[in-house]
Amino acid sequence: xxxxxxxxxxxxxxxxxxxxxxxxxxxxxxxxxxxxxxxxxxxxxxxxxxxxxxxxxxxxxxxxxxxxxxxxxxxxxxxxxxxxxxxxxxxxxxxxxxxxxxxxxxxxxxxxxxxxxxxxxxxxxxxxxxxxxxxxxxxxxxxxxxxxxxxxxxxxxxxxxxxxxxxxxxxxxxxxxxxxxxxxxxxxxxxxxxxxxxxxxxxxx
Numbered sequence: 001x002x003x004x005x006x007x008x009x010x011x012x013x014x015x016x017x018x019x020x021x022x023x024x025x026x027x028x029x030x031x032x033x034x035x036x037x038x039x040x041x042x043x044x045x046x047x048x049x050x051x052x053x054x055x056x057x058x059x060x061x062x063x064x065x066x067x068x069x070x071x072x073x074x075x076x077x078x079x080x081x082x083x084x085x086x087x088x089x090x091x092x093x094x095x096x097x098x099x100x101x102x103x104x105x106x107x108x109x110x111x112x113x114x115x116x117x118x119x120x121x122x123x124x125x126x127x128x129x130x131x132x133x134x135x136x137x138x139x140x141x142x143x144x145x146x147x148x149x150x151x152x153x154x155x156x157x158x159x160x161x162x163x164x165x166x167x168x169x170x171x172x173x174x175x176x177x178x179x180x181x182x183x184x185x186x187x188x189x190x191x192x193x194x195x196x197x198x199x200x201x202x203x204x205x
Contacts, residue, residue, distance in 0.1 A: 022104045024073035025060025027196045029111040040129035069106035082118040107192045140178045147171040
């Protein structure tokens, strides 16, 4: 294969989304006049027949070819919650996270001004809301974990410096657990929720 410099220049990291390397989710604000903040946060419980069924999550999914993360998040919200084209407004973006499979997860804050608790039963078993005021006061349980490489028996230690004593990097990560009346929020959803809470606190301080 002869390398073509022009193609190297034109290729962008965004093109990796064509290969399913990125996901996008939205933290949905729902107007709630009964809460002191004026809002609640919407969560989904994934349908039992799909991957990670029964888990609490935010609406979202894969970024398709030609889409931005923001466009993908809005589309997935509309599809999963059975909303019209202009029913969702993206307000801000949060820090990108790395999902458990290594996929990049882009997250956004959005608002659904007139939501009727509708959802697609193909992807969602139920939805619920939590008052934003409660979430802002809830610290959640933080658990720090360390990932390390687990080499197979046939790993060629003889080909690398120091062999079995090579100082492989370890990857540290914090998990956040929020115990609610609807179930436990954790994993990537817990991380995004924590990031969202910190964003709201800092932007309104």
